[in-house]
Amino acid sequence: MVPTPENIAKMKALEEKEKLNNLAKIKNTLIEALVKKNNYSALKILFFISKDIANSGFKSEGELVNMIIDAKTLCSYTGLTTKTINRNLIKMQETSISFYEDNKEIHMSLLPRIEINYGGKLEVDMYSKVFNLITEARNKYTSIDLSNLMKLKSKHSIRMIMLLEYISGFSENIAKKKTYSLAELNGMFGTNYKRTVDFVRKILEPVKEELDNISKLSFVFTLHLDKDDVTRGGRPSAKGI
DSSP, X not given: OOOOHHHHHHHHHHHHHHHHXXXXXXXXXXXXXXXXXXXXXXXXXXXXXXXXXXXXXXXXXXXXXXXXXXXXXXXXXXXXXXXXXXXXXXXXXXXXXXXXXXXXXXXXXXXXXXXXXXXXXEEEEEEHHHHHHHHOOSSSOEEEEHHHHXXXXXXXXXXXXXXXXXXXXXXXXXXXXXXXXHHHHHHHHTOOOSSXXXXXXXXXXXHHHHHHHHOSOOOOOXXXXXXXXXXXXXXXXXXXX
């Protein structure tokens, strides 16, 4: 293609369209629920479904939404094998998410029904409420770059990307940072560390290294020290990150 101004404009338009196709718009209530889960393969599958729904124009009708997915395309996009996908679809059927809506606490299965057709198709049912959490792009949503997320190997890095996208989505007049206690971090990352320094060494530092090397999005962190809780001759303990 000759690099004329018109052709350059067309190329930029195509690049922008491809970028938009890789963004899954997901409401923050679902993000907060998903970062607490412990299976990165299932997360990749769910985000592919969110991308596929957005591009296919499925509509929510009744209590359930039925989706037919091409298994080969799913494998190619997520980098997962058919065996891994089938195993994790079953895990997703056993996984429930919790969220609040209209002063109610709701618990729902991610995928109430799956049908694995060995001819290359997967048929999945999803509750309309969960479907709506994924597809609605109202004032509060997180846009996740799926091409970025699919490169990651660590489940903790995938959780962190979702958390970073959530923080990145803060409005312009709000600082792009958030403070979490060790208990909150353990809850989000599915860990049970007793000391903040252990969480930093085992989770934050390896995750930061992977994101710095692979991801277009990374982070810096600071320990918040409790200077009022210092034993004689000792160091202040960390009360948050």
